[in-house]
Amino acid sequence: MNAVFVITAQEILDALRNKWVLSATLLLAGFALALTYLGSAPVGTVGVAPLGVTVVSLSSLTVFLLPLLGLLLSYDAVVGESERGTLLLLLSYPVRRWQFLVGKFIGHLAVLVIAVAVGYGAAGVLAVMRLEEIAAQEVAAYGVMMASSILLGSVFIGLGYGISSFVRERATAAGLALAVWLTIVVIYDFVLLGALTSGNGAGLSDGLFNSLLLVNPADAYRLLNLSTFELTANLSGMAGVVSNGHATALASLSSLLLWVAVPLFGAGLIFSRKEP
Amino acid sequence: MTDDSILNLRGITKAYGDVQTLAGIDLELRPGEALGLIGHNGAGKTTMMKIILGLIRPSSGQINVFGHNPAGRAHGDVARRLGFLPEAVNFPGAMTGLEVLKFYARLKGIDVSQCPGRLAAVGLGDAARKRVKAYSKGMRQRLGLAQALLGEPELLLLDEPTTGLDPDFTRTFYDLVDERRATGAAIILSSHALAELEPHVDRLLVLQNGRCVAEGDMAALRAQTGLPVRIRVSGGDGSMREELAALTDIQTNRINGRTVEFICAPERKMELIELVSRTQGVEDLQIELPNLDRIYSHYSNGEDRT
Incomplete structure (x- = not known):
């Protein structure tokens, strides 16, 4: 068996044993169900909200949650094994450094896929069952949200590996991971908002503003989910921001994919230079 | 080469x-x-x-x-x-001993069916299905040896x-x-x-x-160290000691009334043994070569600790 899959299998087994899969799934299912049933309050109805509303509210939550989940899964992947003393032995086996990282990545990705598919999927299925009429576009939007949530989580898994390969202590990795999360998910938007409102809106051109949204994975995720479909764009008030839905979808998807690939590659580079 | x-x-x-x-x-x-x-x-x-x-x-x-x-x-x-057993070896705690060994066997491309037998060989047969978290340090070391021996x-x-x-x-x-x-x-x-x-x-x-x-x-x-050989001679009464000491300039230690210890340079060992064998009243002879401990402390301290 290829070393990558041996490590992946081990990682999944470990996540099952440590109740990682269970708790992540329950967490996501809890939020998704709550938003499905309570999320209709903003639009003034009681009961199960239209799926489109759930997509808007759930993706706004996901933008904070999945990056955190991804980092929590990954921040000690290298430094934790190194501290526990399992890394030295593992690397003495016929395992290449990249195989170690890719194996872990697929394993952690599987945890995310299970958590999102089961957690968000269950809420989606329940909503569809309870609603009388449902638009195909809503189902598609929900599907896109699930897939892009996994993608967003994987961005931060890759970033977590980079941190984990870079630092010498687990505690440093945890702190750095938190800083990365805060910067990308929270502070970036504050700064952007500040720039936008200062100088009577003359600070940023539309083109620059859109580009600045696209280069941040969290904002790219927002753009993808809130502007791709006419329905969600209207619900979220993003219709004014984005003129061309398809081009934006493509651009934000590319941004997310790049954000998965580049940090993972970078982590591989850092890790390959590390002396265990 | x-x-x-x-x-x-x-x-x-x-x-x-x-x-x-x-x-x-x-x-x-x-x-x-x-x-x-x-x-x-x-x-x-x-x-x-x-x-x-x-x-x-x-x-x-x-x-x-x-x-x-x-x-x-x-x-x-x-x-x-290669087989490697690192110092203070550790394993993923949530796995059982058998799962850990199978994991390493798969990485080496070895048939996992031999794993239970290998655990038994290091005395972990009964603990194979216990989680490694509950293993003592000695048990982890046993598991460490089992994985090091995988694949001959x-x-x-x-x-x-x-x-x-x-x-x-x-x-x-x-x-x-x-x-x-x-x-x-x-x-x-x-x-x-x-x-x-x-x-x-x-x-x-x-x-x-x-x-x-x-x-x-x-x-x-x-x-290389030139550390002395210790030769203990016993028997007879006190006179034997004086007799022997008079015959040689090799340093002696008196252990008790019946036994005397010579601290002898390695190249003079045979000479001393010959002398002892010719002496009346000698009943026993013990030769102690410098052991690894002594050799090591010679190198680490630059002197012989006696």
């Missing part, structure tokens, strides 16, 4: 900044040879093992393991033929393997290692427990601050 050598180091140096962890190490190991690696903490034993495993690259020097550079493209091929490695690297082991399993441990050596594997053992190491190694390499201060078999090291 001879054709059948398993391991060949030439002038291996490893430096971190100004600090040299290893300085100019030469070593060759052939099949069936066991090398004891001794030295104080931080002398470079573990660094040397990491270099042999291809986990770190030397700053300078040549390394060949099975004819390849272990840190190069052939890492996988080399690693498949041709080169076995054991870093401080017997710390935390009970005397009973220490014997089993060396039996298993000796078995591997008898089938032609080369062994490198680093240990602080010098007395138990001695019978299981052919050669010794003494490291001090990254330098090889001595290398060779016990006889060569004894000769």
Whole structure:
């Protein structure tokens, strides 16, 4: 068996044993169900909200949650094994450094896929069952949200590996991971908002503003989910921001994919230079 | 380098900044040879093992393991033929012993059906389905040995393997290692427990601050150190002692009324024995060669602690 899959299998087994899969799934299912049933309050109805509303509210939550989940899964992947003393032995086996990282990545990705598919999927299925009429576009939007949530989580898994390969202590990795999360998910938007409102809106051109949204994975995720479909764009008030839905979808998807690939590659580079 | 050598180091140096962890190490190991690696903490034993495993690259020097550079493209091929037991080995705690061993077997491409038997061989048959988290240090060490022996490695690297082991399993441990050596594997053992190491190694390499201060078999090291041989002679009454002492200028220690100890330079050993055998009233003679402990402390202190 290829070393990558041996490590992946081990990682999944470990996540099952440590109740990682269970708790992540329950967490996501809890939020998704709550938003499905309570999320209709903003639009003034009681009961199960239209799926489109759930997509808007759930993706706004996901933008904070999945990056955190991804980092929590990954921040000690290298430094934790190194501290526990399992890394030295593992690397003495016929395992290449990249195989170690890719194996872990697929394993952690599987945890995310299970958590999102089961957690968000269950809420989606329940909503569809309870609603009388449902638009195909809503189902598609929900599907896109699930897939892009996994993608967003994987961005931060890759970033977590980079941190984990870079630092010498687990505690440093945890702190750095938190800083990365805060910067990308929270502070970036504050700064952007500040720039936008200062100088009577003359600070940023539309083109620059859109580009600045696209280069941040969290904002790219927002753009993808809130502007791709006419329905969600209207619900979220993003219709004014984005003129061309398809081009934006493509651009934000590319941004997310790049954000998965580049940090993972970078982590591989850092890790390959590390002396265990 | 001879054709059948398993391991060949030439002038291996490893430096971190100004600090040299290893300085100019030469070593060759052939099949069936066991090398004891001794030295104080931080002398470079573990660094040397990491270099042999291809986990770190030397700053300078040549390394060949099975004819390849272990840190190069052939890492996988080399690693498949190696067994390694790191110091204070640890495993993912949520796994059972059997799962851990199967994991390592799969990485080496070995049939996992042999894993239960291998656990039994190191005395973990009953604990195979227990989680590693609940293992004692000695049990982890047993599991560590089981994984190191996976795939019948041709080169076995054991870093401080017997710390935390009970005397009973220490014997089993060396039996298993000796078995591997008898089938032609080369062994490198680093240990602080010098007395138990001695019978299981052919050669010794003494490291001090990254330098090889001595290398060779016990006889060569004894000769090199020039440490005295202790010869105890007993029998008769006090007069024997005076008689003997008068005949030679070799230093004596009086143990008790019946026994006298000579501290004798190795090259004068035969002369003294001859003298003793000609003396009336001698009933017994004991010869104590300097052991590894004494040789080691000679190198680490630069003097013989008597």
